[in-house]
Amino acid sequence: MRVITTIREIMNARAEWSVSQQVGFVPTMGYLHEGHLTLARQARRENDVLITSIYVNPAQFGPREDLNTYPRDLPRDLRLLEEEGVDVVFVPASEEMYPAGFVTYVDPTGALAEQAEGASRPGHFRGVATVVLKLFQIVRPHRAYFGQKDGQQVAVIARMVRDFNLPAQLRILPTVREADGLAMSSRNAYLLGEDRIAARVLYKALQAGRAAFEANPGERASLAAKAIIDMVQAEPRARLDYVEIRDTHDFLLKETLAAPALLLIAAHVGPARLIDNFLLREDGTWDTGIIATSQD
Ligand code: AMP
Secondary structure: OEEEOOHHHHHHHHHHOOOOOOEEEEEEOOOOOHHHHHHHHHHHHHOOEEEEEEOOOHHHOOOOOOOOOOOOOHHHHHHHHHHOOOOEEEOOOHHHHOOOOOOOOOOOOOHHHHOOHHHHOOOHHHHHHHHHHHHHHHHOOOEEEEEHHHHHHHHHHHHHHHHOOOOOEEEEEOOOEOOOOOEOOHHHHHOOHHHHHHOHHHHHHHHHHHHHHHHOOOOEHHHHHHHHHHHHHOOOOEEEEEEEEEEOOOOOEOOEOOOOEEEEEEEEEOOEEEEEEEEEOOOOOEEOOOOOOOOO
């Protein structure tokens, strides 16, 4: 496994592989867990060459967010990636990604980028889209792997792939969860003791939303959301940010509980800000599978 820190070296390595070799790419911010490793495993199976990146992208963090405390453990990450058969790990420094004079950003607009997570974290998706486009330009993957865990991010990136006619195929994999349902996240490292137990409320709330749909499809979405909000607010260690039910195509709020919809939740539990989502598919099943691909 090669660990590469410069863009020039990645592009040189990329040029060494024959054009017939399929390149898979898994971008991450490191502090890897089973969610990331599932993406790597799938990418390993589907491609000849597997590149991952580890980069905590400052452009997607707000000024009062956790950029400086975001958990990091590069030696452990490299060990885990080596075990998954990764060929190249790209670990750039910020001077490499955003050198002096960098001024060009991708700024997704509209409900998709500005509502829900976009409203709570202004500029977040601008940072995400910019770094993903830049990484795609550097790595030029045939397939890129993302997790449904960050459902809105998936939708933003899928939109960018279509809008800019990017040649990469997106592969979206289901959310990997802890035994009690908590979505795996590097930020779960912030959860200690009672906070870790309380964090289960996000998953329980999503399950309540699913149950409301199954019991009464067509119900007003705002009523279903209210039941979920009440549930989160009953957990004293949680501070709700939002619960929203949005259409996966236009990302507008749903009037009624109808597919295709994304049930999104964000809440602070102790020092951690957590997000999760369930996808309501057109066939009436709830799932955490593919919400969008570059072929859609
Ligand atoms: P991050 O390091 O948090 O930026 O995540 C890197 C990639 O892993 C993103 O595509 C995430 O959506 C994905 N990911 C993170 N957590 C999970 C999870 N629990 N299950 C599946 N994918 C995940």
